[in-house]
Amino acid sequence: MLFRGLTALALVLAANSAVAQDKPADKPAAAKVEKVAPQVRTTRHSGNFGGQKINYSATIGETIISGDDGTQKAAIVTTAYVKEPRDPNRPVTFLFNGGPGSGSVWLQMGAFGPKRVAIPSDARDDGAPPYPIVDNPDSLLDVTDIVFIDPPGTGFSHLIGKTDPKEFYGITADAKAVATVIRRWLNDNGRWNSPKFLGGESYGTTRSAAVVNQLEGETFNDVGLNGILLISTVLDFAAGADTQGNELSYITNLPSMAATALYHGKATSPSVEQFVEEARQFAIGPYATALLKGQKLPAEERTAIRTQLSRFTGLGEAYLEAADLRVTPGRFYKELLRDRGQTVGRLDSRYTGKDYDSAGETPDNDPSFYGIDAGYTAAINSWARGPLGFVTDREYQSISGIGRDWDWRIGGRDTNAYLNVAPYLGTALRENRGLRIFVGQGYYDFATPFFAAEYALSRTGIPQDRVEYHYYHSGHMMYVRDEDRVKLTRDIRAFIRSR
Structure with missing residues (x-):
């Protein structure tokens, strides 16, 4: 009787186990998302x-x-x-x-x-x-x-x-x-x-x-x-993308370079307003024309553009020639006051900084931001x-x-x-x-x-x-x-x- 009873119990347990395996498992409760109470x-x-x-x-x-x-x-x-x-x-x-x-x-x-x-x-x-x-x-x-x-x-x-x-x-x-x-x-x-x-x-x-x-x-x-x-x-x-082949940024940055050169004594003019207006007209006129001509720019015209570009940027003609009349802002920050061992700022070019050395092409950092x-x-x-x-x-x-x-x-x-x-x-x-x-x-x-x-x-x-x-x-x-x-x-x- 005992054996027969255990056998019956085992059959019941086995049947229950089979049913349990057929039933889908309960899904775990979703984690409660805490609401943020606005302060x-x-x-x-x-x-x-x-x-x-x-x-x-x-x-x-x-x-x-x-x-x-x-x-x-x-x-x-x-x-x-x-x-x-x-x-x-x-x-x-x-x-x-x-x-x-x-x-x-x-x-x-x-x-x-x-x-x-x-x-x-x-x-x-x-x-x-x-x-x-x-x-x-x-x-x-x-x-x-x-x-x-x-x-x-x-x-x-x-x-x-x-x-x-x-x-x-x-x-x-x-x-x-x-x-x-x-x-x-x-x-x-x-x-x-x-x-x-x-x-x-x-x-x-x-x-x-x-x-x-x-x-x-x-x-x-x-x-x-x-x-x-x-x-x-x-x-x-x-207008401000310093990407090879984009001539527009050279045009739009030039008046800012002129103002900066004047501020730091690398150019001369009676006033900032007058100088940047002259730079605007040069940038949108002769300079833009020269840039658009690319490698077809005649030598005589190139010389005239380089001379004027030096006047507005305060940079030497040899440097401008080496840069193919195209100076990115990053190079300008480093080159303008290189002879003084200083760089100028990006956010505000009135600020000056001193790099690890003066040999680099661009500044270590922007002195007008960390300042x-x-x-x-x-x-x-x-x-x-x-x-x-x-x-x-x-x-x-x-x-x-x-x-x-x-x-x-x-x-x-x-x-x-x-x-x-x-x-x-x-x-x-x-x-x-x-x-x-x-x-x-x-x-x-x-x-x-x-x-x-x-x-x-x-x-x-x-x-x-x-x-x-x-x-x-x-x-x-x-x-x-x-x-x-x-x-x-x-x-x-x-x-x-x-x-």
Whole structure:
């Protein structure tokens, strides 16, 4: 009986085991995705801006961008300075920096925010801390509320979870995210009918054109703009591409070389304005013609061009002949002051540096960048984590590496496309008769040369009567020079008031 009972039990167990093997295994429970609760901090302040005492709120906070299925994708940090009491009809200006990968620290702590870092104004490096963080009477808060935007991958903004960087790191994807943040801010603050201005610096001008296309050109939920601020402009990338066979960059860089040669005593002229105008006319006329003739350039004409090129660049004719009348900016930085054992800066060629030796073809580094970056990084971290009360263990990305992964395609074209976003601005101007464009350029800027900006914005389809140019005796970040910060903010005040 015992044996027979065990046998029966074994048969039952075996049958149960077979059934168990036929049943699909239970799926493991999906890992619960933690939701990011957006941090928002608001503090109250007062200051004197543009000669007026202004009470204002400062709100630094995260805007969460989610996918169609509700999955959180990115946390985008904005810092908004709003005059109190609030006025729904007061202008509001949305600002960002460039890179791509640059946080808004430069415009916020250098030019337009209520506080700024006081670094040397005379093209000397910023030295070691502490760096003075001072009241900024040049802030635009007397004429407009200001919202600084740090797109994903810049500042404290970041992707959430397993978000694919391709969803945000690209000309169009980035512009869509920024446009979403702007619409969200208008919703949350009841500002849809306020006069609106949009602006950026460097790649931020590229972003401005792409964002305008998203705000006014891609949807029926249009956000009409009154003005666009282009500070150190890059729109047509062919104009500055130092690629063999591209003659355009030699033309657009020449007036900046002339200004730099004059500044460092390698050329003579009564004024920068006069000298760069002469350089413009030479560049677009005889020099352009000579370059286009290539190896068919007659010897007599070549000699005349070489002599004039030496006059404008401050470089010796033997060097220019060896370079085949084509000097890239990198070579110019190294060669101009080689006899003094110095190099000149890319972002601001007023700055000089000293390399390991003087024999190289290009500089070791850019003295106009390493000369100011520490002060700005210290300032934004001190201001945001201190008086503004933002709490995070993330590092503030002044300049991140996301540009390496950037998708440079627009309009479905491949990566070898002729990249030019200026037509976006032309469309916006033609379709919005109230829109105007402010262009601010430094004479000593090789990152975004002023003549390249003029070239890009003078093309067919861009109404010229609503584009205005302003020039400064400094470089890429003209506000590092005290006189130019005052002039820049005065010029923009007038632009906003004249809407």
